[in-house]
Amino acid sequence: MESKILFLGTGASDWLIEKRLPGMYFRRYTAALFDDDLLIDCGPHIFDYIEKNKCEDLLSNVDTILVTHRHEDHFDPATLRRLAESRVIKLVCDDRTFALVKDIKNVVQVKLPLFEKAKVGKYEIIALPANHDVYGLDNDARHYIIITPDGKELYYGLDGSGFEPSEWECLKQHRCDVLVFDCTIGHTKDERILQHNNVAMLRQMAEDVKSEGVLKTDGKIIASHFSRKLMPSHPNTKLMLKVYGIIAAYDGFELKF
Numbered sequence: 001m002e003s004k005i006l007f008l009g010t011g012a013s014d015w016l017i018e019k020r021l022p023g024m025y026f027r028r029y030t031a032a033l034f035d036d037d038l039l040i041d042c043g044p045h046i047f048d049y050i051e052k053n054k055c056e057d058l059l060s061n062v063d064t065i066l067v068t069h070r071h072e073d074h075f076d077p078a079t080l081r082r083l084a085e086s087r088v089i090k091l092v093c094d095d096r097t098f099a100l101v102k103d104i105k106n107v108v109q110v111k112l113p114l115f116e117k118a119k120v121g122k123y124e125i126i127a128l129p130a131n132h133d134v135y136g137l138d139n140d141a142r143h144y145i146i147i148t149p150d151g152k153e154l155y156y157g158l159d160g161s162g163f164e165p166s167e168w169e170c171l172k173q174h175r176c177d178v179l180v181f182d183c184t185i186g187h188t189k190d191e192r193i194l195q196h197n198n199v200a201m202l203r204q205m206a207e208d209v210k211s212e213g214v215l216k217t218d219g220k221i222i223a224s225h226f227s228r229k230l231m232p233s234h235p236n237t238k239l240m241l242k243v244y245g246i247i248a249a250y251d252g253f254e255l256k257f
Ligand SMILES: [Zn+2]
Pocket: 012, 013, 071, 073, 074, 159, 225
């Protein structure tokens, strides 16, 4: 069966929606819908995507949300509350994220072990540690490998800087159809380099996943989580990454595989 990932947002946290002007190119905070029923992150811009694209039923089959981490661009309790009004949601998250859910009805926490396949609905999901600081506490951010019932594999690596060493060891055991990488800081050595990728790092990661066979020969690498200030326009970002065989995501971009 064909799988698909739809990008509902592709911007880093400096894309402030209150500063959006009519006609201006815009990226919402990163979130993605996988195969109609699995949402990756639920930040505050998700319903703006639905309203602007007039697709009210887009999330009607979602029963599971994977939370990468609780930074405000990725996790918004009000958005979760709205999603959980009409159905029970399995929320894959850590305890600190779940503490923010507090009184929201219809939300069931699912805690995943690291590095092990865990059954979540029809998927097998592997949680991996991400090299991304969350308010200076334990290494709370997660990346995920999603395995479909017919064996397709998607790696979702936002937010993060390179690969955390044990993450890479686990990832090397996999053959992915699609890998999604962080590309926040353009060509800069911005201080966020310890939390996010620049283009040179992304290029190296793309080479590594190819040489180690982590990316299937017909697999795709997609970049997302672009900074408004540090990345060029979308057409230039697209051209810049194409040289390295990487697809630049945009809001509304869908890949079937
Ligand atoms: Zn972020």
